[in-house]
Amino acid sequence: MASERAAAAGVLRRPRLVIFDFDGVIADSETIALEELAAEMTARGAETSYEQARALFLGMSTARHMAYISEKSGRPCAPDFPDVWHGRLFSRYSTELVAVTGVHRTLNLLDRLGIDYCIASGGSVERIRFALDCLGLASRFEGRAFSAEMVARGKPAPDLFLHAAAARSTSPHECLVVEDAPSGVMAAVAAEMPCAAFLGGSHLDPIRTRHRETLIQAGATACVGDHAELQVMIEAR
Incomplete structure (x- = not known):
């Protein structure tokens, strides 16, 4: 190698x-981001595992995350998604x-x-x-x-x-x-x-x-x- x-x-x-x-x-x-992304997607009706999030969303924008939630849940992703997800991230970023x-x-x-x-x-x-x-x-x-x-x-x-x-x-x-x-x-x-x-x-x-x-x-x-x-x-x- x-x-x-x-x-x-x-x-x-x-x-x-x-x-x-x-x-x-x-x-x-990335581990923090993907864990919290998968959790928030699942909470919004787009069930996603950590492994799926890692495979699908490395390097992707928040707009792509919201489009995926809409596609999988069958309803528009609420506009508060970025704020809620970032709140989860920032809480962990502060200490981890x-x-x-x-x-x-x-x-x-x-x-x-x-x-x-x-x-x-x-x-x-x-x-x-x-x-x-x-x-x-x-x-x-x-x-x-x-x-x-x-x-x-x-x-x-x-x-x-x-x-x-x-x-x-x-x-x-x-x-x-x-x-x-x-x-x-x-x-x-x-x-x-x-x-x-x-x-x-x-x-x-x-x-x-x-x-x-x-x-x-x-x-x-x-x-x-x-x-x-x-x-x-x-x-x-």
């Missing part, structure tokens, strides 16, 4: 901008949320190399802001955290990544996207941006090998198991 990663990484040039997905790449938040191991070293490396970075997440502006506060990273991402709420179409459409690149005055081919979700990888491919599949989130522990293949099939340019491998890949360019 290591040799395959090295070979894949060889096709990447050093980027001017690294665009991080948030949940599962910066914040080790941690950063993905090694992310601070990655950010320090990018600062040292003079490489810009930002977040492009399917999560809401409020959710990203609250989580960054919990992690003590709010100041580090001030003005460079972008949400699917800011564009017409969320992932797997390219809109969010193109918006983030334009906001950071960087052309798509000079970016590197770091993603843990198939929808995010597909969005990077559609944006014509190199993409490193990231497998370091704890939510992937039971499915890491299978998920790696899924991300490669979605079009990932490279694959890294954690932030330490991402750092080696970036510094080697």
Whole structure:
């Protein structure tokens, strides 16, 4: 596996901008988010297990969650869904949320190399802001955290990544996207941006090998198991 990663990484040039997905790449938040998403969907008549939520909704926007509830329950999803779900999340974020191991070293490396970075997440502006506060990273991402709420179409459409690149005055081919979700990888491919599949989130522990293949099939340019491998890949360019 290591040799395959090295070979894949060889096709990447050093980027001017690294665009991080948030949940599962910066914040080790996916387990919390998916547990509470499945619970709230089930409470609204769209019975969903944690495993189903993980398979269907990694990287997806709240609009997609609401559409699924409407489809499965046979009635419109009440507009209070985002607030109720976020309330469940925020209650747990306050005491449970941690950063993905090694992310601070990655950010320090990018600062040292003079490489810009930002977040492009399917999560809401409020959710990203609250989580960054919990992690003590709010100041580090001030003005460079972008949400699917800011564009017409969320992932797997390219809109969010193109918006983030334009906001950071960087052309798509000079970016590197770091993603843990198939929808995010597909969005990077559609944006014509190199993409490193990231497998370091704890939510992937039971499915890491299978998920790696899924991300490669979605079009990932490279694959890294954690932030330490991402750092080696970036510094080697």
